[in-house]
Structure formats: structure tokens, C-alpha cells
Amino acid sequence: MGCAECGRELGAPARTGRPRRYCSRSCQARAYRRRRDRGRLAAAVRRTPPEPRTDRMIAAALGLADAEGAEALTLRGVAHRAGLPLTAVQQTLGSRDRLVETLVQHVLSRRRPPAPPTGTPAQALARLAEHEWETYRAHPWLVGVLATTRPPLVPAVLDLARASVDAFVALGLDTATALRRYLSLSGYVQGMALLIRAEQQESARSGTTYRSWWGRETRRLDRTGGRLRHPWLDELTGDAAPDTFDADAAFRDGLGRVLAGLTGVGDR
Incomplete structure (x- = not known):
């Protein structure tokens, strides 16, 4: 049975006395004021939650x-x-x-990581890094919570770390070294994801697009002579100017190189 005012569960009924009609004194007082102000026949406003x-x-x-x-x-x-x-x-x-x-x-x-693959440990690490990246893409705020030396060590965080550590251990590394390699790999993913978060925040704050910002800055460099000192910028202006900050392209361009360094056998 629910509260006559808000619909919440009342719990176990009292063994003696009149049955409870309200879950709290505040609901009882609210019902009294409603009857006083709107009449006894006014329908109670029930807030029955559609889910737990x-x-x-x-x-x-x-x-x-x-x-x-x-x-x-x-x-x-x-x-x-x-x-x-x-x-x-x-x-x-x-x-x-x-x-x-x-x-x-x-x-x-x-958003569970992919099942343990049958490929090499390096391929497993690539899939795990891609999974972490896509999670940050879906929820950019998450990187701000996890990119710290003291993240919330809930079971799901530990499961993700374990999967990568296990892959590095499979390469022949001890657990301590595997953990350091995992932190390096995750640090790369998180660093790139922080750029997504920063771009979203800046776009919301300034109300301008990435292309507009880029055009404004290149015009400023023209006025100050900066373009003369950096001729490589000429290839990134005009029709070649980027429309958006392409975080995916930058991330994937670097991921293979980072993995090659972390999984290589020559620097163990």
C-alpha cells in the first residue's frame, strides 16, 4: 500500500492502532493543507515513479x-x-x-570491453584502447573523473585495468612493468579524450566553431607576421582549413605508434 499523498511505499503496517495513510509527517501536513485550501474532494497528486x-x-x-x-x-x-x-x-x-x-x-x-580476443596481446591492447576511446567519446565528462592518480576504484574500473595488464603480462612482462605500460597507454587515450572535452567546453563557452576560431587566428598571425615564421601553416588555411577538430583522426594516427613502442621487445 502506498502513501495517500505521494504514493511511496509505507512499509510494514503497524500491529496496533489505525492503519498508516502517509509515509511522513510532511506528507500528512501537505494533505491537510490541500484539503483545507482546495476541499476534501481534491485529488491527491501522486508521484508514482515509473522505475525504481x-x-x-x-x-x-x-x-x-x-x-x-x-x-x-x-x-x-x-x-x-x-x-x-x-x-x-x-x-x-x-x-x-x-x-x-x-x-x-x-x-x-x-559498456563492457570486447571479449578476450584470439589474436595477439598487441591486438587485444588495440581493441581495449579503442573501447576506452569510444567510452570517452560517448561520455566526455568521464575522462575528467578517471584521468587522475586516484580514480574511483569501482569493480568496472579494475576490470578494465586488469584486461590491459593481463595483455601486457602475456608479452612476458612482470605485473609491475605491465601496470606501468597500461598507465602509459591509458594516459595517451585519456590525453586525446581531454582534447574532445576541452573543445566541447570551448565551443559552448564561446559559441564559435572550430573553423571560425582557426580563421580568426590565422588572420591574426597574418597581421603579426607569424605566418612568415611558420610557412607550414599555409597548407592549413583557405579551403584546406579544418572544419572541426578531428579527434578521431589524431587519436588513430598515434595509437599504432604508441602501441608499437609499448609492446616492442627491444626496450624491456
Whole structure:
């Protein structure tokens, strides 16, 4: 049975006395004010959630992070977006750190890396790097959370790290060296992903396209004589000017070279 005012579950009924009609004193007071102001026959406004509360909170948090970045993740912001009381979010998630950990686990567990391939360890590492890259492309805020020396060590993060470490170990490296190689590889992926995040933030802040910025800067270099000192810029102006920041092309151009260095046998 649900609360007569908000529809939440009331829990186990009391053994004695009258059956409970409200989940809290605030709902009871709200119902009283509604009857007083609008009449006893006014229908109660029920907020029956279409899905479990925790799922609503996670969906709200993901929408908030995707739209405004990890900096916007607050318990109050999630409560507002989910249409839930702040106290409910606090009781479920506890703190902002717990909120971030829960969201990271949710995103990474839904975007699982490819199954262990039958190819070489280097091919496995390439697939894992591509998977990490695509995850950051889908959720640019995530790189700001994970690109740190102290990321949230939720199970999904550890699973991703283990897969890459195992691939490096399969090349004959000890675990400590394999971990360093993994951090180097992930650092490359994260560094490129940070450029995506920075470009999105700059576009939102300035309201200008990458091509417009590039054109403005090349005109400034013309006025200051910078183009004379950097003739290679001539090939990147006019019709050859980039329309967008092509992060995918830059990432894939470097990935093979990075992997070749990290998986080579001559520098062990």
C-alpha cells in the first residue's frame, strides 16, 4: 500500500492502532493543507515513479553529467532532475563521492570491453584502447573523473585495468612493468579524450566553431607576421582549413605508434 499523498511505499503496517495513510509527517501536513485550501474532494497528486528510485537517480545523474559535465554532479542537482526529495538521494547515495563512483560503475558496466580476443596481446591492447576511446567519446565528462592518480576504484574500473595488464603480462612482462605500460597507454587515450572535452567546453563557452576560431587566428598571425615564421601553416588555411577538430583522426594516427613502442621487445 502506498502513501495517500505521494504514493511511496509505507512499509510494514503497524500491529496496533489505525492503519498508516502517509509515509511522513510532511506528507500528512501537505494533505491537510490541500484539503483545507482546495476541499476534501481534491485529488491527491501522486508521484508514482515509473522505475525504481535508484534507477531514476542514476539516469538523472547521467543526464546531468552528459549535459553539463562532472562538475555539475551534486546530490541536490540529481534530486532536482529526478524529481525526488534531496533526503531520498542522500539516503541512497550518501555523498557526492559515492554518487560519482556509482555513476562510473554504471557507465563502464554497461559498456563492457570486447571479449578476450584470439589474436595477439598487441591486438587485444588495440581493441581495449579503442573501447576506452569510444567510452570517452560517448561520455566526455568521464575522462575528467578517471584521468587522475586516484580514480574511483569501482569493480568496472579494475576490470578494465586488469584486461590491459593481463595483455601486457602475456608479452612476458612482470605485473609491475605491465601496470606501468597500461598507465602509459591509458594516459595517451585519456590525453586525446581531454582534447574532445576541452573543445566541447570551448565551443559552448564561446559559441564559435572550430573553423571560425582557426580563421580568426590565422588572420591574426597574418597581421603579426607569424605566418612568415611558420610557412607550414599555409597548407592549413583557405579551403584546406579544418572544419572541426578531428579527434578521431589524431587519436588513430598515434595509437599504432604508441602501441608499437609499448609492446616492442627491444626496450624491456
